[in-house]
Amino acid sequence: MSDPxxxxxxxxxxxxxxxxxxxxxxxxxxxxRLMREISMLMAYEVTRDLPMVKEPIxxxxxxxxxxxxxxxxxxxxxxxxxxxxxxxxIQDLMPAARVxxxxxxxxxxTLIAVEYYFKMPDELPEREVLVVDPMLATGHSAVAxxxxxxxxxxGAIKFLCLLAAPEGIAHFHEHHPDVDIWTASVDExxxxxxxxxxxxxxxxxRLFGTK
Numbered sequence: 001m002s003d004p005x006x007x008x009x010x011x012x013x014x015x016x017x018x019x020x021x022x023x024x025x026x027x028x029x030x031x032x033r034l035m036r037e038i039s040m041l042m043a044y045e046v047t048r049d050l051p052m053v054k055e056p057i058x059x060x061x062x063x064x065x066x067x068x069x070x071x072x073x074x075x076x077x078x079x080x081x082x083x084x085x086x087x088x089x090i091q092d093l094m095p096a097a098r099v100x101x102x103x104x105x106x107x108x109x110t111l112i113a114v115e116y117y118f119k120m121p122d123e124l125p126e127r128e129v130l131v132v133d134p135m136l137a138t139g140h141s142a143v144a145x146x147x148x149x150x151x152x153x154x155g156a157i158k159f160l161c162l163l164a165a166p167e168g169i170a171h172f173h174e175h176h177p178d179v180d181i182w183t184a185s186v187d188e189x190x191x192x193x194x195x196x197x198x199x200x201x202x203x204x205x206r207l208f209g210t211k
Contacts, residue, residue, distance in 0.1 A: 028209040039089030079133035082204035086132040113144040124152040134203035136164040139171030
């Protein structure tokens with residue numbers, strides 16, 4: 001993938017865990033644990049450019065100017081329900097991060113995203129937002145989520161997913177060319193039902209043990 005706005009995280013640990021998640025025999029408990037682990041590894045890469053400042057501290061031996069994160073902390077926005085699997089791992093890595101939720105479901109006939117819930121932290125204009133959803137398939141849910149979040153005028157937005165389809169990337173960047181995508185894999189294509197191939201199935205069902 002040569003698109004400079006699509007960042008594929010090809011770290012060996014990320015790719016290994018993704019393969020385990022793709023296997024159809026992987027049970028729910030392991031799938032859930034792997035998603036938590038892989039989200040931490042991916043968040044490590046996505047947050048490389050967070051702004052830093054120096055502040056004076058006392059170590060047991062001397063005084064020093066030490067680096068800390070600058071300003072308001074990150075907001076992680078989970079696209080319900082599968083996004084919670086990624087958000088929980090990022091919270092382990094960054095406990096001070098605020099969390100927002102947007103509820104969307106995909107109409108089975110039109111594949112268009114329909115919103116049913118929206119709740120964001122305060123002071124969004126002063127914070128960077130990381131929108132998380134395991135799948136960027138058709139792109140409709142991601143576009144709808146970022147549309148709503150932009151209405152809150154956040155400081156900046158990034159989108160994080162486990163898998164992306166070329167069709168979803170194209171649709172997303174048609175509407176939001178200013179938002180970078182971070183993913184563990186750009187897969188081959190969508191099938192006739194809008195699922196990513198080869199993919200890993202329905203992330204929400206596999207995460208929560210539902211059908």
